[in-house]
Every structure is written in C-alpha cells, then in structure tokens.
Amino acid sequence: MASTLEAPAAPSGATSPAVRVLGERLGQQMRGATEFRGDLAISVERSAWVEAARTLRDHPELDFKLFLDLCGVDYLDKDERLDRFEVVLHAYSVSKKHHVRLKTTLPENDPTLDTLCGVYKGANWFEREAWDLYGLVFQRHPNLTRILTHDDFVGHPMRKDYPTAKRHVLRKPKEWLLKVPESSERMIVNIGPSHPAMHGTFRIQALMDGETIRDAEAEIGYMHRNFEKMAEARTYWQIIPYTDRLNYCSSFMNGHGWALAVEKLLGVPAPPRAEAIRVILSEFSRIIDHFVAVSTNVVDLGAITPFFVVFRAREEVYELLEACCGARLTVSYVRIGGLAQDVPDDFEARCRRVMASIRDVTAQAEVLLTRNPIFANRFRDIGVLSAEDALDYGWVGPCLRGSGVAYDIRKDHPYSGYEQYDFDVPIGTVGDCYDRYLVRIEEIYQSLRIIEQALAKLPKGPVITDDKRVALPPKSEVYSNIEALMNHFKLVYEGILPPRGEVYGYTEGANGELGYYIVSDGQKTPWRLKVRPPCFNIYQAYPEMIKGGLLADAVAIIGGLNVVAGELDR
Amino acid sequence: MGLLDLFKGKFVDPTWAGVHAGGDIITTRLDAVVRWGRKSSIWPMPFGTACCAIEFMAFTGSHYDVARFGSEVLRFSPRQADLMFVAGTIPDKLAPILKTIYDQMPEPKWVLSMGVCACSGGFYRSYHVMQGIDEIIPVDVYVPGCPPSPEGLLAGIMKIQEKIQRSQQAKAPQGQHRLGVPGDGAIDRRARRGFWSKDDAEREQKGLPPRGVLALRVLPDEPESGSHHG
Numbered sequence: 001m002a003s004t005l006e007a008p009a010a011p012s013g014a015t016s017p018a019v020r021v022l023g024e025r026l027g028q029q030m031r032g033a034t035e036f037r038g039d040l041a042i043s044v045e046r047s048a049w050v051e052a053a054r055t056l057r058d059h060p061e062l063d064f065k066l067f068l069d070l071c072g073v074d075y076l077d078k079d080e081r082l083d084r085f086e087v088v089l090h091a092y093s094v095s096k097k098h099h100v101r102l103k104t105t106l107p108e109n110d111p112t113l114d115t116l117c118g119v120y121k122g123a124n125w126f127e128r129e130a131w132d133l134y135g136l137v138f139q140r141h142p143n144l145t146r147i148l149t150h151d152d153f154v155g156h157p158m159r160k161d162y163p164t165a166k167r168h169v170l171r172k173p174k175e176w177l178l179k180v181p182e183s184s185e186r187m188i189v190n191i192g193p194s195h196p197a198m199h200g201t202f203r204i205q206a207l208m209d210g211e212t213i214r215d216a217e218a219e220i221g222y223m224h225r226n227f228e229k230m231a232e233a234r235t236y237w238q239i240i241p242y243t244d245r246l247n248y249c250s251s252f253m254n255g256h257g258w259a260l261a262v263e264k265l266l267g268v269p270a271p272p273r274a275e276a277i278r279v280i281l282s283e284f285s286r287i288i289d290h291f292v293a294v295s296t297n298v299v300d301l302g303a304i305t306p307f308f309v310v311f312r313a314r315e316e317v318y319e320l321l322e323a324c325c326g327a328r329l330t331v332s333y334v335r336i337g338g339l340a341q342d343v344p345d346d347f348e349a350r351c352r353r354v355m356a357s358i359r360d361v362t363a364q365a366e367v368l369l370t371r372n373p374i375f376a377n378r379f380r381d382i383g384v385l386s387a388e389d390a391l392d393y394g395w396v397g398p399c400l401r402g403s404g405v406a407y408d409i410r411k412d413h414p415y416s417g418y419e420q421y422d423f424d425v426p427i428g429t430v431g432d433c434y435d436r437y438l439v440r441i442e443e444i445y446q447s448l449r450i451i452e453q454a455l456a457k458l459p460k461g462p463v464i465t466d467d468k469r470v471a472l473p474p475k476s477e478v479y480s481n482i483e484a485l486m487n488h489f490k491l492v493y494e495g496i497l498p499p500r501g502e503v504y505g506y507t508e509g510a511n512g513e514l515g516y517y518i519v520s521d522g523q524k525t526p527w528r529l530k531v532r533p534p535c536f537n538i539y540q541a542y543p544e545m546i547k548g549g550l551l552a553d554a555v556a557i558i559g560g561l562n563v564v565a566g567e568l569d570r
Numbered sequence: 571m572g573l574l575d576l577f578k579g580k581f582v583d584p585t586w587a588g589v590h591a592g593g594d595i596i597t598t599r600l601d602a603v604v605r606w607g608r609k610s611s612i613w614p615m616p617f618g619t620a621c622c623a624i625e626f627m628a629f630t631g632s633h634y635d636v637a638r639f640g641s642e643v644l645r646f647s648p649r650q651a652d653l654m655f656v657a658g659t660i661p662d663k664l665a666p667i668l669k670t671i672y673d674q675m676p677e678p679k680w681v682l683s684m685g686v687c688a689c690s691g692g693f694y695r696s697y698h699v700m701q702g703i704d705e706i707i708p709v710d711v712y713v714p715g716c717p718p719s720p721e722g723l724l725a726g727i728m729k730i731q732e733k734i735q736r737s738q739q740a741k742a743p744q745g746q747h748r749l750g751v752p753g754d755g756a757i758d759r760r761a762r763r764g765f766w767s768k769d770d771a772e773r774e775q776k777g778l779p780p781r782g783v784l785a786l787r788v789l790p791d792e793p794e795s796g797s798h799h800g
Contacts, residue, residue: 150663157697166697169750173666196646201619222664226696248621311631329625566620
C-alpha cells in the first residue's frame with residue numbers, strides 16, 4: 001500500500017480533525033494519512049472520492065471551502081505502485097486556516113473517476129486539464145474536452161511515455177465555441193485570441209441578444225508552452241528561469257515562490273538578509289503588477305493617460321531590478337537557499353527613490369481615476385461575484401479580497417519573515433470591478449509600508465545559505481581549494497538531491513495564491529511539478545460573470561481580473 | 571531640421587537627389603519619396619502573446635518612446651498595419667491565427683520577430699510550441715533576447731526602416747520545411763548549422779559580413795566647422 005514516493009506517516013497527521021472526520025465517515029475506504037513538512041495528505045479509495053471531497057467541504061469542523069487545485073500525476077513504472085495514475089486535490093479552509101491534500105489512485109486500464117464538479121465549481125477546468133494532459137476520464141463531467149492543447153493533438157502529453165518534444169500541427173482553429181439556437185435572431189460575437197481587450201491570448205465567444213450577453217464560452221490554451229512537462233526534465237535550478245515566465249508582470253515573485261517551495265521540500269531555510277531582500281523585491285513586483293492591471297484595464301476603456309503615468313514608475317522598478325541582477329523583466333534572481341548575489345551598495349537609496357516615485361504616480365493615477373465619474377460608472381456594480389462563489393471557484397488574491405474575504409497568505413501563513421512587518425489587508429464590500437480596483441490601489445500603499453519597514457531593518461550577512469548540498473561554494477574558494485572545487489562539480493553534475501516526498505509550497509502572488517506542488521522521487525529533477533496558477537481559477541469564472549451583462553462591461557471586467565496568459569496556460 | 575536637410579545626403583542616396591536653385595527645389599525619384607514616407611510612419615500591429623508583450627509596452631511607453639521613430643501609431647487591426655511585431659511564444663494552437671492575421675495585412679508588409687520564442691521557440695523545446703514563426707510566415711528582422719531590451723527593439727525597427735528604404739521584403743517563410751518538427755531541435759539543429767556555415771562562406775566570398783551581425787548604417791557626422799572645438 002505505502003508507496004516508496006511517500007514519506008512515512010508521522011503521528012501528528014493522525015490527530016488532525018480532517019483525518020478523524022474522514023475516518024469516521026469513510027471507514028475502510030480511507031486508506032491512510034501522511035504528513036510531510038507540515039502538509040497533510042489523505043488517501044482514499046476511488047469509490048469514496050466525491051464523498052470525501054464533499055465531507056471536507058461541508059463538515060463544520062473542516063470547512064474546506066476554498067478550492068485550490070486538482071491535478072493528475074503519472075507514476076509510470078514506479079516501483080511497488082499498483083495503480084499508474086493518481087488524482088490530487090488541494091483545498092483550504094479560510095476560517096480554520098488549514099490545508100488538505102486528498103488523493104486517490106486510478107489503474108492504467110481504467111482511469112475513470114467521478115467528477116467533482118458538483119462539489120467545487122472550480123473543479124471543472126482542472127478536470128478538463130487532467131483529461132487533456134493525462135487522459136483521465138471524469139465521469140458525469142459536463143464538458144470533458146481538450147482545454148490546453150489543440151483539437152488536432154494526438155495523445156496525452158503529460159504522460160511519462162509521451163516524448164517532450166513531439167508536436168502536432170493544427171491546420172484550422174476551432175471556429176465556433178457556441179451554437180446559435182434554432183430559429184433565433186441572436187448573434188455570436190467572437191473576441192480574441194488576438195484582440196487588444198483580451199490582454200494576451202484569451203478567446204471568448206458571446207451569444208448576443210442585442211447588446212446583452214446571453215451565453216458565453218471561453219477557450220484557453222493559446223499560451224500553453226508546457227512548463228510542467230519541461231520541468232520534469234530540468235533540475236531545480238534550471239526551473240527558476242521558467243518560473244519567471246509564468247506571471248511575467250511580476251517575475252520576481254514567481255521565483256520567490258519556487259525557491260520557498262523547494263526550500264520547504266529540502267528543509268533548508270534562506271538566510272535572513274536574503275529573505276528581507278526577497279520581500280522588498282516581491283513587494284515592488286506586486287506594485288508594478290498592480291500598475292499593469294489597473295492601467296491596461298483603463299486603457300481598454302479608453303483612458304490612456306494613467307498608463308503613461310504609472311509606467312514611468314514601473315520603468316524605475318525595472319531599473320532597480322536591473323541594478324540587482326542585470327535583467328529587467330525576467331530576472332532569475334533567486335536561487336534555492338537565497339539569492340544569486342547581493343544587492344548593490346546603494347540599494348537602499350535606490351529603493352527610496354523608486355518609492356517616492358511610486359507614491360507620486362499612484363497619487364496622480366488616483367486623481368485621474370478613483371473619483372472620476374466616468375470611470376466609476378463603468379466599474380461600479382459590474383462583474384459582481386459573491387464571496388461564496390469566489391471561494392468555490394478558487395479565487396485568491398486581490399480578486400478574492402475584492403469579494404470581501406480577508407485571506408492573505410502573507411498574514412495567515414507568513415513566509416520570508418512577513419510576520420515582522422506591520423501591514424493591513426484591504427477587502428472590498430461589494431465584489432465588483434471597482435472594489436477590485438480599490439483593493440489593488442490600497443495594496444500598493446501597503447506594499448510601500450512593508451518595503452519601508454524591511455529597508456529599515458535590512459539585516460547584514462550572507463545572501464545564500466552555506467548548506468553545501470544546495471548552494472554553490474563562493475568562486476574564490478572554488479579556485480583556491482579542492483573541496484570547494486569538488487563540491488561545485490558535484491552540485492553542478494548531480495544537482496540538488498531533495499528527499500523523497502511531496503510538498504505544496506504557496507505564496508501570495510500579485511494576483512493570488514501561487515502554489516507549487518512538487519513530487520520528488522529523490523532525483524535531481526522533480527517527478528511532477530504542478531503549478532497552481534491563480535489565473536486559471538479566476539478566468540474560469542469569467543464566462544459566468546459576463547452572462548446577462550453588456551459586451552462593453554465584459555471588456556471592463558477582464559482587465560480588472562488581471563489574468564496573465566503565461567500563468568493561465570503555463 | 572527641414573525636409574531639405576533630411577533629403578540632403580542623409581536619408582536618401584545622394585545619387586538620386588539633386589538640389590537646385592539654391593536649395594529651394596529638390597528633384598528625386600517618386601518611389602524614393604514614397605519609401606521615405608513609408609519608413610518614417612510605420613503603423614505597427616503588435617501580435618503580443620507573452621512576456622515580450624510586456625517589454626513591448628515599455629518600448630511604446632514614455633521612457634523609450636518609439637514615437638521618435640515615427641512608429642507610435644499602434645494598430646490592433648491588421649488591415650491598417652504595415653509592420654507586425656510578433657512578441658512572444660507562438661504555440662501550435664495559435665499558429666493558424668497568426669497566419670490569418672498576417673494574411674489580413676495589406677501589402678507591402680514587414681514582420682519583426684521579437685524574442686527568441688518567436689525566432690526559434692526559445693527554451694520551450696516542447697510538444698506544443700512552434701519552433702520559430704518562420705515555419706508559417708516570412709520574417710524580416712529577428713530580434714533575439716528573452717525578452718529583448720527595448721534598445722534592441724529600437725535597433726530592430728531601424729533595421730526594418732532600412733529594409734523599407736531599400737524596398738526589401740521577406741517573401742516566403744524561411745523555415746517552411748521544418749513545420750511541425752519535434753521541438754527538441756535534435757533534427758534540424760545540425761542542418762541549420764550546416765546551412766549557416768555555407769551561407770557565411772558564400773557571403774565572405776562576396777565580401778559581405780555574416781548574417782546576424784548587427785550592421786546598422788552609421789549616419790555620417792555633420793561636417794565639422796571647427797569652431798566648436800575652440
């Protein structure tokens with residue numbers, strides 16, 4: 001039963017309420033529970049899959065209302081495994097502040113499982129993704145079709161026996177996502193994938209009744225560039241540049257999250273100075289991400305001035321990043337266990353200059369927008385999503401907070417020393433576009449507060465851990481003594497070798513919880529890496545949100561959600 | 571700078587142009603004027619898909635200010651554009667759409683491939699990413715980088731201007747023969763290397779620099795009057 005990939009059960013796992021409640025409810029159908037690095041994982045029989053998920057969600061003691069992630073894992077030819085596939089669900093409880101991982105296995109000859117669409121709304125697209133990439137069949141799923149790859153694609157690419165680079169050419173894109181009902185005068189409007197309002201490569205088709213949207217369907221996958229498949233053939237260091245290109249509006253934060261996830265797997269913390277610098281640069285990245293979200297959103301509505309205003313400060317943040325690591329956009333600055341190098345000597349002065357400039361342009365943008373009646377009329381009461389629905393879809397970050405749920409990982413599960421800093425978590429009251437805008441603007445000011453405090457007590461010391469299993473020795477030692485040279489050689493040649501186990505590392509990205517689910521089999525490359533992309537959940541709700549509204553409002557809504565294609569499709 | 575100065579020796583080959591009557595009358599060829607106008611008012615269409623599109627925004631923003639090159643009028647309709655910036659990775663799913671958009675642009679048209687993903691697939695050697703947009707559309711200027719710096723992009727647009735001035739256009743997709751090859755590069759990398767070394771040798775015989783070496787034309791300095799050195 002116990003697989004070699006799983007860590008042995010720790011006694012603390014058995015005392016968790018989730019294990020107790022599920023054990024009582026499912027009896028023999030619960031296979032067991034493990035705990036590794038603080039992550040609770042519960043395995044159940046596949047017949048009890050839906051029942052288990054529903055219990056987790058509805059039991060008052062558990063209350064796992066926030067759907068996080070669902071993915072497949074392929075354990076082809078992994079020793080001692082009876083079943084080839086595994087389906088993994090991640091969920092979180094905002095009220096009880098705990099995570100859970102629910103797992104079940106599926107045999108190769110019959111990879112079928114009941115759908116969770118009736119339990120979590122957000123499961124819909126994730127199950128389509130698992131079907132697309134792994135060929136897992138979810139019974140009674142409303143629309144089990146390909147989602148990331150194209151229609152002419154043959155096979156399920158994330159399976160371990162599918163070659164990484166085998167391509168299939170698409171000759172003709174899918175023309176219609178919707179059908180016009182018989183004998184109706186309604187019309188279909190197609191937007192995207194190449195459309196300025198679509199912020200990249202999303203596509204939406206709307207069934208119009210006059211100016212009103214009656215039905216809508218989204219298609220994604222136009223930016224599916226296979227990060228997860230390639231990560232299975234890259235070492236933990238080599239994955240860092242790929243993470244930069246997930247949410248490229250705030251590259252640094254993705255690397256930060258990745259480093260923390262791997263550090264959690266390894267059990268090797270980064271030194272305090274590195275953590276403080278990571279916090280500072282992450283907060284700057286959050287600010288410039290919010291700048292892009294707000295300014296491009298209003299560009300879509302016809303106001304181009306705020307774009308020019310805030311991009312001035314954005315450019316200065318780029319210059320700061322360039323001074324630290326040499327790259328503007330895709331920084332690759334973090335390393336496992338710290339940072340690539342120390343910041344320049346005038347770091348603090350530079351930060352303060354950039355902060356002054358951010359304060360200046362944010363104030364200007366606020367004058368242009370916040371009380372501007374045209375802007376407010378376009379945004380108020382548009383795209384309202386209730387807190388329950390937001391949790392059900394798995395919304396996180398500014399969008400969830402706009403809907404009135406005060407969940408911020410920096411506050412609730414502090415990492416990188418966020419517990420030392422004093423800041424507030426703004427939340428909305430209505431859950432409309434205007435609330436999401438206000439939350440973003442307030443978060444910019446809160447980020448500045450965090451940076452201010454972090455700069456004031458920026459610790460001295462090294463910026464990367466001295467653990468020889470993780471960090472390369474300093475160059476001066478490599479050139480002068482044999483141990484360091486051998487150490488360097490072995491690390492480069494063999495890579496970082498983490499323990500066997502599974503972790504879910506999560507951080508507060510600019511548009512929500514960015515999670516990395518790593519399955520390690522002790523090799524230098526991860527066996528499976530699943531990114532939990534905030535945009536995937538957010539964009540899933542978009543077609544539902546625009547139904548019944550005007551087409552012009554659909555444009556206003558999408559910009560405010562800040563969906564980033566690189567992260568949506570990975 | 572008056573129109574006359576622009577024509578005098580700088581932007582137009584002086585063998586075409588004559589300046590008469592004390593500098594009040596210019597004679598030149600009509601197509602030279604048309605090309606000069608065309609290159610100085612490019613209407614680009616950004617086909618932005620990924621990270622490069624963000625850097626493209628910086629390129630059009632206030633700091634780098636592409637308006638200095640007369641190319642600030644971004645058109646999101648291909649029918650109104652004469653230069654397409656392909657900024658970002660093009661997965662196989664997006665390829666037919668890129669082709670459609672390209673076909674919708676009126677002639678004459680140019681394509682600038684921004685970033686290594688658009689040029690060659692970049693470090694996405696994988697099952698769903700096109701290994702260079704020249705598999706389906708002709709590319710005039712490749713600007714590598716991940717993403718290229720805005721300065722690199724400015725150099726790229728100057729190269730496009732040179733091509734417009736010389737009336738050059740890429741006519742056929744350069745990488746048509748490798749449409750759909752596996753993304754790992756194992757098959758065509760060697761062939762490509764062979765092709766480039768042959769091409770370099772041919773160009774060397776003609777006394778030309780190898781392709782890919784950035785050979786922007788350096789504009790001649792103003793004739794020195796000598797006084798400002800004093």
